[in-house]
Amino acid sequence: MSQESPKEFEIVREFEVDVPPEQVWDAVVNASGAYLWPMDPPEPRVGGSGPFGSTVTAWDPPHRYTNRSENTGMPTQSANQLDYTIEPRDEGRRAWVRYVHSGIFTDDWNNQYDGASKHTNFYLHTLCEYLTHFAPRPVTFAQVNGPAVSATQQALAAAAHALGLPDEAAAGTKTGVRGPGGRTLDAVVDYRNPYFLGLRTEGALIRFFGRGHWGAPLGISVHDFAPDADAEANETAWQGWLNGVFGQA
Structure with missing residues (x-):
């Protein structure tokens, strides 16, 4: 594989789900094992520690949460950021979510981006399945x-x-x-x-x-x-x- 120049990426998804924003928030920050894999919850403040050595850069429950890492430890990625924006719909009975995964891939950009993009669709679908059918049951x-x-x-x-x-x-x-x-x-x-x-x-x-x-x-x-x-x-x-x-x- 030839070495490529580092290049930024951004994967953006928006969706709605039939649960209140607070329930989406709780799943994102506390119930990762229910739809992803278990991760320690972030420190509830800007500047606090987030999963996998990241830093919390936005914290506004239950509306906005962002974490960023400048040292991912991955051979093909040098920066990683996850950003969640959650807004109420139908007087708070439903939620609209905007999810942005961004960062820098340092090599094999097309393959890395394709895999991350397709995995994102599946992970967010699984989040909705959890919220719709199982939340807030422990996992x-x-x-x-x-x-x-x-x-x-x-x-x-x-x-x-x-x-x-x-x-x-x-x-x-x-x-x-x-x-x-x-x-x-x-x-x-x-x-x-x-x-x-x-x-x-x-x-x-x-x-x-x-x-x-x-x-x-x-x-x-x-x-x-x-x-x-x-x-x-x-x-x-x-x-x-x-x-x-x-x-x-």
Whole structure:
């Protein structure tokens, strides 16, 4: 890979969700494991510490929150900023959200931007699924990655086939899928495209990441809202399922 000059990027999304602004705010600053991965909440002040060594640069609950890092520790990114603006709609019964992810990619710009942009769509969709169906229930988070052979563009389709998911099962389809141990999970397909697959069960959000499009193995995250959820058991079960799909002992 040839070294490229550092270049700024900006990913902007706007959406509305049928919950009050305060509920969106709480999810963004306190419930990251419910739709992303667990992160320490930010210090509630400008200049406070934020996730992954960032600094809080805007803090106006429940309307504006920004954090920025000038040293991401990532080989292809030298600066990272996340900005949330939340406004009320319908006399505070609904919320409008503007999300801006910006920073500097130092190399492999097109591939990095494409991956970040597409992941953003899926993460924000998962945030809305959490807010609409599960908030404010506490979450138990688990994540696993497939073996190296799953780092292909065909891996997500292979996972869908192993689930018993028909090709025509688009978002909104209610279906039974074959989970770990051959157990049938009653689920709704809440998101599906060539890159990502989202399943919503009565008690969990299960997300499949076809990262082979960007040279990485397929990943799964499980956001489990059951009172007796066990992160280690979920990781063991889904890792075994993934290894079975891709022929690993």
